[in-house]
Amino acid sequence: MYEKERANSSSNSIKEIPPTIQRDIILNRSETFWEKIKDIDSEIENCPEELGEKINNFFNQLIIYLKKRIKNEDISEPRALNFIISKISSITDEEQKQIDEIINACLRSTLLYKRMVGHKSTGVRLPLYVPNRMMLPIHGLDSHGQYSHFPIPAKAFLDAAISNKEIPFFADENEEINNQLELLL
Secondary structure (H helix, E strand, O other), X not given: OHHHHHHHOOOOOOOOOOXXXXXXXXXXXXXXXXXXXXXXXXXXXXXXXXXXXXXXXXXXXXXXXXXXXXXXXXXXXXXXXXXXXXXXXHOOHHHHHHHHHHHHHHHHOOOEEEEEEEOOOOOOEEEEEEEOHHHOHHHOOOOXXXXXXXXXEHHHHHHXXXXXXXXXXXXXXXXXXXXXXXXXO
């Protein structure tokens, strides 16, 4: 940003960088980041083309999901960007290996970052995945987000990566049984 403002300015002293330059640089970097995702198999050592396609599919579906969250007025923390992979117990060992392969490749390429968090009800430590914030501005998403996370069921993660299927938005899911108690007054 500094270099661009210096090139545009006639003064030797740069006191501020205009918002337009900041926006242009951030959007350019975000676009460059998406180019990296499209060719991720050439960016990561020992990454087959098929794995690169799965990573590309997943991130495209993740962006669609994040946009759905932003537009939904009925959920709390719609700007949450971080996710956990839930319902791991409902998948096979082979499916778990596929998830691990995709996640590990994303971690190696800095598309995702991982940290451990405690589950609210059980206290069990779970991996929380944080997407690289540079991928968000080009899609109009807030790169700061909110300090929250949402679950992506393991099957939905695989469907998004392998078959390029949309990650189901919880408001659209009919398969969940509502265990909420009703207060009758």
